[in-house]
Amino acid sequence: MQFASRLDNVETSAIRELFKLLGKPGIISFAGGFPDSAMFDVEGLKEASQKALTEEAGGALQYGATEGYEPLRTQLSAFMKTKGVDVESNGLIVTTGSQQALDLLGKTMISPGDKVIVEGPTFLATIQCFRLYGAQLISAPIDANGVKTDELEKLIAEHKPKLVYLIPTFGNPSGATLSLERRKKVLELAVKYQTLIVEDDPYGDLYFGEAPPPSIMALSKDVSGSRELLAHCGSLSKVLSPGLRIGWMIAPPELLAKATMCKQFSDAHTSTFAQATAAQYLKSGRMPRTLAHVREVYGQRAQAMGAALKRELGDAVSFTQPNGGLFFWARLTGANGKLADANELAKRAIEKLVAFVPGAPFFAEKPDVATLRLSFATADVAKIEEGVKRLGQAL
Amino acid sequence: MQFASRLDNVETSAIRELFKLLGKPGIISFAGGFPDSAMFDVEGLKEASQKALTEEAGGALQYGATEGYEPLRTQLSAFMKTKGVDVESNGLIVTTGSQQALDLLGKTMISPGDKVIVEGPTFLATIQCFRLYGAQLISAPIDANGVKTDELEKLIAEHKPKLVYLIPTFGNPSGATLSLERRKKVLELAVKYQTLIVEDDPYGDLYFGEAPPPSIMALSKDVSGSRELLAHCGSLSKVLSPGLRIGWMIAPPELLAKATMCKQFSDAHTSTFAQATAAQYLKSGRMPRTLAHVREVYGQRAQAMGAALKRELGDAVSFTQPNGGLFFWARLTGANGKLADANELAKRAIEKLVAFVPGAPFFAEKPDVATLRLSFATADVAKIEEGVKRLGQAL
CATH class of the missing domain: 3.90.1150.10 (Aspartate Aminotransferase, domain 1)
Structure with missing residues (x-):
């Protein structure tokens, strides 16, 4: 074959x-x-799933909008607002785990031969996911404060990448967190070079002492023009349950629309059963x-x-x-x-x-x-x- | 952008x-x-989901194997056996709806410019899904008995397609069902031209009077060498619930392994919560x-x-x-x-x-x-x- x-x-x-x-x-x-x-x-998710099947069985078991189940989009919008990101429910799409957000970014953005800058080291499944779309990956070096932004700038200037992919907070595998200063620098680089920055943030809620710096997405309000060059991927997998496969992506409207079209032909939509359960859970107030x-x-x-x-x-x-x-x-x-x-x-x-x-x-x-x-x-x-x-x- | x-x-x-x-x-x-x-x-699915979260919460909420949650694969294997398809649990993978099976077939099989034969008319999302991978689609005419196999043979001989995609039973949109005679002919064409046949079968269980002819996959045991050239996509969406997003694909081992690798970078795995719920439902005996x-x-x-x-x-x-x-x-x-x-x-x-x-x-x-x-x-x-x-x- x-x-x-x-x-x-x-x-x-x-x-x-x-x-x-x-x-x-x-x-x-x-x-x-x-x-x-x-x-x-488990108890909280049991209650949430029963509530979903009692109060909204039609929605939870039927086909749903590719963009996501509206009650969950509303909850996720509120969740992001608690983290300093101002996003309406129609400013994000629900994805089948944040892995699918990466896949949709690859499908939507990457033509064979396109260059993509990632951290060295970075999440293994991102490397493979983008390579399947023909990306040529370039590694930007990191230290304990995340990607070295001076080196990153040189690489952006040299390679003119289709996008820059970062896990700025408690990175996988590095555990490193990008400093506040460098976060702002990344936003400036986005604007200066008109380059799409993808912020993958599955671990940001999982801090042990002080909260980490605000996400790059949250900081974008301070750097004019940067929000239109930012995609942010979130996930319930590390803090609530990976088995639900609930992730989301915030991105500029045009990119979100194209990614939604790609998602339509990838899996039609994320399980509404899992989405309704997650929405009920977030609504229940147990998350904190x-x-x-x-x-x-x-x-x-x-x-x-x-x-x-x-x-x-x-x-x-x-x-x-x-x-x-x-x-x-x-x-x-x-x-x-x-x-x-x-x-x-x-x-x-x-x-x-x-x-x-x-x-x-x-x-x-x-x-x-x-x-x-x-x-x-x-x-x-x-x-x-x-x-x-x-x-x-x-x- | x-x-x-x-x-x-x-x-x-x-x-x-x-x-x-x-x-x-x-x-x-x-x-x-x-x-x-x-x-x-709804009652049956409520019970099934509660059972999943009571008896196997660890499995239902944790990351799972990309190939699928084993208890569901076992149930689906048994379900397919009732329909005359002899397949072990490791002979199928679970997909996020059968839409994802199509997406994985596209990702795994179709290089830009490859030709794919579909029925004219066929499922709209298949057309778009395959085109996103660069497929050039060729339409084979149908009548009330499904695709005209003499015309199909001419098209296969002329175009040497990467695969032939059919909805042989109660097709969407045609409602047509491929006759038993033509099903056998399709299997012979697969072997004669060494062409992959994809049988999409979301509607086969939804018959009103007499059962339709056995699926092409079920009939493959009568045509030597045909099983290695067949992929079969199934779904619980039309008979149980689309919101679960549970589909599956049966295919030759090498194709299944490659599709699994692609799935790993598409969404890691299908919601184990939905899979465990579907497995419990099938196990409960309510399906008939x-x-x-x-x-x-x-x-x-x-x-x-x-x-x-x-x-x-x-x-x-x-x-x-x-x-x-x-x-x-x-x-x-x-x-x-x-x-x-x-x-x-x-x-x-x-x-x-x-x-x-x-x-x-x-x-x-x-x-x-x-x-x-x-x-x-x-x-x-x-x-x-x-x-x-x-x-x-x-x-």
Whole structure:
């Protein structure tokens, strides 16, 4: 069978292969990119789904508008307003997880050969998603304060990209958060070079201490002309439930209309059953308590992982303690002749019954094989301590 | 903003514009392509969703496998077996409605410029979906027994298409059902020309009297080598609920693996919440009763519409009485100087407070402006009779 030529640009990820090993009994996994099932507000979602099927069964079970189920768009508009983003319900579309927002951006914007700038490292599924549409990806370097905007400007000037894709808050895999100053700089670059900026923000609500800086979308009101060059992707997956597959995208009207047309032929619309359930949940007023709960639990786990890494691995790794999100991004320093290849460490770690994801696949260009990603979301504090101890032994 | 070049191949459908007029008070609509909300088994789905969130909340709310939630794949495999298709759970993937199965087929198979044969007329969203991937569509003519296989063979031989897309049972918009003899011929053509056949089957369960012939997929066991050249798309949308967005695709392993990879970057997976609910529903054993109910009600409506069309429009229209599905496909004959342009009739009909969809947009090539599609699904018998009377007046 002869497949479409666009498939030549992607491969099944190395990470997927690793995940097959995670079934090993007794393994402690820091490999996943998902929230802890124990955090789900099952009772709240039960009530919400029953209410949806009692009060609005017709809407919840019938075909719906491609743009999204109106009661959910209204709730999401209100939710975004609490985060400083002024958006009406018709200024956003509901997507089947924020993964679909990325897919629709690819379908709508990227012609084969178009250049797209991403952070190095960035979310693996974004790399593959955009490559399927023929994008040529260019990596902009980051540090603990997110993408280096001076380097980003050079790359924009040189490559004239179709869009710049950033995860500015608690990035995956980097855990890094773009500073307020750099956020403003990104907005200025958008206007100066008339370049579309995509802000992917699935983790922004998941902060442990102080709230992070406002989203780039929220800050756009301070930079004239920038809002028309911004798309913002949100998601309920990390804070409420990934299984609902509820994401959304805020974008300029013309882009939103084209993305909606593409969505019509992608899946017609996102499950109205899931949308009505999410709308009832948001309306119920339980979200603030749920957010407080996940922030507290993940915060403790992040604390425990940071302390354990220092204790067990010492100067063999360097990392910045994340203030939110799900991930530690670490780098093997090779100090004292220790291993500096994360792929090799991943193999040894599996033997010691602990798993993580090597960092190299997260780079669209110039992979750094010394890097690794550790999720602290799904193991409790005791398991985190035991797992990091095993990691130290593997090293 | 400069959008991707693939968007040049499609336009927002004329039908979408028509749908904006349907809000007019007092209108009777035969325009929709959706089932009647009053048919939904709300109680059964309430129970199923509660059971899913009680017995398997972790699975129903967490990220899931891209291929589909295993309990649902198991149920769908059993469901297909009752319809004569021998498929294991790993021989199918769950899709976000069968629209997504079409999208994944486009993404996986179609390179820009590839030729695809469809029926003339065919499902509008298939035309647009495949065009977005750069397909050049070729129309194969149909009659009351579905696609004319002798003409189809000529087109396959001439164009060597990437795939042939058919809705063999109660087609949309045609209502036509491919005869048993022609089904076998299609399978022989697949093998003879080594051409992928896509069987889209959202309506096959919705028959009013005798069951239709077995699906092409079910018949493939009689034609050696044909199964490896067949993809079959199924859906719960027309018989249970479109809002769940549960479809599935059966295909050869290599195609299924590539489509799964594409799905990973399209929406990661279909809502596990909706999948677990659908699995519980199928497991509950209520499906046969639900099917019996929808068959009976839609059967009565189809009967009423056929009789009313004869009574009110006489020889001004020709049509074949459908034995299942949701649609009448009719042709204005122009007899006795009556109108033969369905676009013009649609405008006059709206004035008389009745709506239908003109047939021309359903043709990928050579539109027949005398054709129209009438759905009998959402109006009850009294409204159908009144609506067709208005249609007669408009004519």
